[in-house]
Amino acid sequence: MTAPLSSLRGVRIAFLTLLAVCVAQAAYWTIDQALYTSRMHDQRLAEHARDVRAALELEQRGATREEVLALYPELSYVDGAPVLSAGARAALDDARSSRLVRYGSEGAFFLLVLCGSIWVLARALRQDAALRRRQQSFLASASHEFKSPLASARLSIETLALRDPPKEQRDKLADRALDDLSRLDGLIVNLLDNAQLEEGRVRLVRERIDLGKAARATLAEFEGRVRANGVELEVRAEPGAECLADPVAVHSVLRNLVDNALKAVSATRAPRIELSVRAQGDDVVTTVRDNGVGFESSAAERLFDKFHREPGPRSGAGLGLYLVRRFVELQGGVARASSAGPGSGAQFEVAWPRAAREPAS
Numbered sequence: 001m002t003a004p005l006s007s008l009r010g011v012r013i014a015f016l017t018l019l020a021v022c023v024a025q026a027a028y029w030t031i032d033q034a035l036y037t038s039r040m041h042d043q044r045l046a047e048h049a050r051d052v053r054a055a056l057e058l059e060q061r062g063a064t065r066e067e068v069l070a071l072y073p074e075l076s077y078v079d080g081a082p083v084l085s086a087g088a089r090a091a092l093d094d095a096r097s098s099r100l101v102r103y104g105s106e107g108a109f110f111l112l113v114l115c116g117s118i119w120v121l122a123r124a125l126r127q128d129a130a131l132r133r134r135q136q137s138f139l140a141s142a143s144h145e146f147k148s149p150l151a152s153a154r155l156s157i158e159t160l161a162l163r164d165p166p167k168e169q170r171d172k173l174a175d176r177a178l179d180d181l182s183r184l185d186g187l188i189v190n191l192l193d194n195a196q197l198e199e200g201r202v203r204l205v206r207e208r209i210d211l212g213k214a215a216r217a218t219l220a221e222f223e224g225r226v227r228a229n230g231v232e233l234e235v236r237a238e239p240g241a242e243c244l245a246d247p248v249a250v251h252s253v254l255r256n257l258v259d260n261a262l263k264a265v266s267a268t269r270a271p272r273i274e275l276s277v278r279a280q281g282d283d284v285v286t287t288v289r290d291n292g293v294g295f296e297s298s299a300a301e302r303l304f305d306k307f308h309r310e311p312g313p314r315s316g317a318g319l320g321l322y323l324v325r326r327f328v329e330l331q332g333g334v335a336r337a338s339s340a341g342p343g344s345g346a347q348f349e350v351a352w353p354r355a356a357r358e359p360a361s
Helices: 002-060 065-071 086-162 167-199 211-220 223-228 247-264 320-330
Strands: 075-078 081-084 207-210 232-237 242-245 272-280 283-290 334-338 346-353
Touching: 002 065, 002 075, 002 081, 002 086, 065 075, 086 167, 167 223, 207 211, 207 247, 211 223, 211 232, 211 247, 211 272, 211 283, 242 247, 242 283, 242 346, 247 272, 247 283, 247 320, 247 346, 320 334, 320 346
Parallel strands: 232 272
Antiparallel strands: 075 081, 207 242, 272 283, 283 346, 334 346
16 A cells, blocks of 8 residues: 555645645736736826826927817816826726726635635545545454454364364354354455445335344344353343334444444453333434443544544454444434443444434435
8 A cells, every 4th residue: 555655645745736836826926917007007107297298398389278188188287287187197096906906806716716725635635544544454454353253263163173172162162163253244244334335235125123123133143252251231122112224224233333342341351231222202212331441532423434443442344333323324313422431331322213214414
């Protein structure tokens, strides 16, 4: 990725240089037009001064005032001497001011547009650079996420194949291998879901879903992992808490929320996860609460960004929570996170609509 990033940096510098030249050119044009207008104004005044001298010469040769004014209508007589009339002088000043205002406003507008363009471009480039950094981090993390469960599953299977361990140990090794394969399956599903979302190929079919039953079915997939890590799991679901949603999307959201909670409590002495489902107004709210690593309140929104990874046990490929929010919002729901701070656990809440609702813009 070093070469593409260096190339992008070169394009960025070249484009910003071009914009800087355009700004300088616009400023130069505005100043040049203002100076040109001032020169033209002074030139017209000099021409009228020559007309005044010519009028005096005509008077000396015997021309009447009427004849002089007929030749030079922009002049008038003050105290018996020909001078530039007040009206002509005002017209010259008005023309000068009008030109200066027009050039100044055009130049200022052009500079404003250029500065706005520079700001938009700089903001887009910063976002692009941040996304590329997250993509690089994602690639490294995804490689680790693939490699770790594969190595662990291989070790468990080799132990089962080369030895004949007691039943209790054999069951533990089998559970570990199944858990590792489940982790791999979850990562692959997330990658496929992300690709479909990016390409706009996701078609959501909304059905009436009992979220309590869906939550228990999802938790059953994590039984081995919950048991292996000694996690205390509590499930509370109101009967009849149904929502209108796509079953595949619901499963993806619940699976990622539970997986995220299990990662968060992996380093906790007495790990505990609570999952509750309740009706609340026009929504059915699913809440996953853990006593794990927690996070700073300022990071609550960043957790749902694509490829974003918080340091610590919760870190993963950076797609799970992004998919949670995307799938929920596509069906008119809301996903949010909260925590009292690092080490204080976290709460993730998803509100599913009970009836059809337009997605949030």
